[in-house]
Amino acid sequence: MWPILWAAARTYAPYITFPVAFVVGAVGYQLEWFIRGNPQPPVEELSILEKREERTLQETAGRDLTQVISLKEKLEFTPKAVLERNRQEKS
Template sequence: MLPALFVVLRTYAPYITLPVAAVIGFIGYKIEGLMSDKYTPYQESIEEKREERLLKENLEKDVTNVDTLKEKKFVPRTVFEKNVSPSLVHKS
């Protein structure tokens, strides 16, 4: 009797598993809905934060303080100083 039951279960496994999985998923969805908080607070996007930061940096910058062209501070001394993040630049 047991081997015949296994043959039936193996043959009809997709028809048995799908409804069982659907019932378990539905129950889990309802339990999660009862237990979780559905409120998500608003946050600015990263692009908006970046634009505000760049605008603030540009407004704080002194436009009258300009380096002379004779000193050539815009030319890197070594190749390692070529593409460095502004936060890593050593100000001397």
């Protein structure tokens, strides 16, 4: 008799375990909700991109953005080891 019951349990295992797991999960969810209380909605934070944009806006708020350094002046601040081969010598 036992082998017949085990064969039946093996055959119908998904039909038995799914409703049991569903009931256990639902009871656990309701019990956790009852213990913790009404969940508060999460506070929305600014994304990293939004924080970066805010920071750059604050940094550039007092500056005149039309005044930029020319490329010739920027070359003076680059390391000589990088551009020395391709740059003409000043006389």
